[in-house]
Amino acid sequence: MAGRRRVSGSSAVAVCLLLASLTACGGHSPADTARRQVQRLLDRRAAAVLHHDPAAYAATGARASYADLKAVPLTAWSYRVTAVRRSGDTATADAELRYRVTGYDTAPVTVGRVLTLSTAADGAWYVDSERPAPKSAQQLWDQGPVAVVRGARSIVLGAGQSDGSLRAYAGLADRAVPAVSDAWGADWSRRIVVLVPGSLDGMAALLGSTAAGYRGIAAVTTGETGGGRAPADRIIVNPDAYGALAPLGKQVVLTHETTHVATRAHTGAATPLWLSEGYADWVGYRDAGRTPDEVAPELRRAVTAGRPPAALPADGDFGFTGDATRLAQAYEGGWLACRMIAAHWGEDRLDAFYRAVGTHTGRAGAVEDALGKVLGTTLPEFTARWREYLRAQLG
Incomplete structure (x- = not known):
């Protein structure tokens, strides 16, 4: 047909050879291939978290983080790889972690993560470590094993805290929720998530800040720190300052923070x-x-x-x-x-x-x-x- 030229077999080979350094003929670049492999690896790792399968998690690499987060009730947990930087048998991956705490988050919470990886003799990738991305806050499980106490209207997650301490927080939270509803009304979730790290430094890390900015502050909600309208606000406690309060002060503080959760949409x-x-x-x-x-x-x-x-x-x-x-x-x-x-x-x-x-x-x-x-x-x-x-x- 007029206007078309037939490309000879030798010409097609030449084109493929010319482009080989960038993309295999009909295939993907090495960077794309590594990214796809890492994405599949993290998909398996996420599935292991959701299915409570420590063996499957260990098969993807470093297993310590599973022990730290396994007690957290999760409805969703997934990674989206955004970049992979490979250097020989090692790589660094940037990813978005999206997760939901069962019964509390109306939509996924999204946080930036950085993973280091390496290849084994079989050529497969394995996770060596995972940490918060630059300018991203820590998650509670980055600070050690998370213990969970469920209240009637609350869930309390702690790191470096005793079960008795977390039960006390749950009791305060369960009294705060109806007190706020009595004042504000019932047009909010009427359920709260309380995070209790082991120290002021732990609180600051959960907020992506420095300890000096929160010294003497007993608790904050994530929305107060510029996080906007989150799927579920977290009330983050400074155990050092909070522990110094009298019983009434502890209740007032937690009711105050619960009010921020209730009023966030307005x-x-x-x-x-x-x-x-x-x-x-x-x-x-x-x-x-x-x-x-x-x-x-x-x-x-x-x-x-x-x-x-x-x-x-x-x-x-x-x-x-x-x-x-x-x-x-x-x-x-x-x-x-x-x-x-x-x-x-x-x-x-x-x-x-x-x-x-x-x-x-x-x-x-x-x-x-x-x-x-x-x-x-x-x-x-x-x-x-x-x-x-x-x-x-x-x-």
């Missing part, structure tokens, strides 16, 4: 920290029977000294690494703002105000709009009322 870029942290503290202290003098000692000192704050706390006041007094006053000021709304406008209006602020996509005008629509006031009027409330409650 918390976004428009929500100021005085509202998100103040509301969580309001729920935490709601049934504690504590007075403002007891809950807000730093603000009380400022008010009685004639130095009440001129404005609601700014987001920058909540920095963990900043001045401790400033941080305490920020939390206390947010709590008293939410307490004032509940006392003056009612608890239902407080909830509605929180949700209304969260409907906005950005900070500008969000609080002002919600104040007008839900509470019938303006930001200057609200701030003035709040400052007077501080003087009345703490003066």
Whole structure:
């Protein structure tokens, strides 16, 4: 047919030879072949995790990590290889690990991992080690064997913790969940995941941060650290600071963090920290029977000294690494703002105000709009009322 040229057999051979250094004729490059082999290896490794098959896991390489994570109840566990860098009989693979904790995660949690591999005499690849990818946080099983305690409304995973300690956390969590639902409502999962590492350093590693940033902080949720709306927030405990609290303080902290889990879907870029942290503290202290003098000692000192704050706390006041007094006053000021709304406008209006602020996509005008629509006031009027409330409650 016109327009076509027949390629001779010798020409076809020449083309294949020309391209051989990049791609086998009709095949794949060595890099692609290695990546496919590593993907198949990790598929087998993931299947061994899900099927609780230590022998099959060991057949894929290093087996120590299986013992560390085998107690974690998993609905899903898979790897997606994104890159393989081969050097002779060894290789380094970048991968995304996707997993779901049974009964708690509504979608897979995705984390970056790096695996080192080597080939044996049979030419097959085997995993030598696995670690978090650069700038990725550790997983609890990276810190040693994970123990699991199930509560009625919670699951507590610990590393370097006794079963008795984890049962105590589960008891606190099971009391926190209904307390939050009573205040916020039932439109959330009403189940929480609590991670308890062995130390402050372990907590920081789970957050992909340094210990200095969380020293003295008893617990956080992953959403507070910039993780966004996760399939299931993790409440991560600092056992050093948490262990120093009195029983009431332990319950307040866990109820506070559980509130963050419940309100996460309605918390976004428009929500100021005085509202998100103040509301969580309001729920935490709601049934504690504590007075403002007891809950807000730093603000009380400022008010009685004639130095009440001129404005609601700014987001920058909540920095963990900043001045401790400033941080305490920020939390206390947010709590008293939410307490004032509940006392003056009612608890239902407080909830509605929180949700209304969260409907906005950005900070500008969000609080002002919600104040007008839900509470019938303006930001200057609200701030003035709040400052007077501080003087009345703490003066």
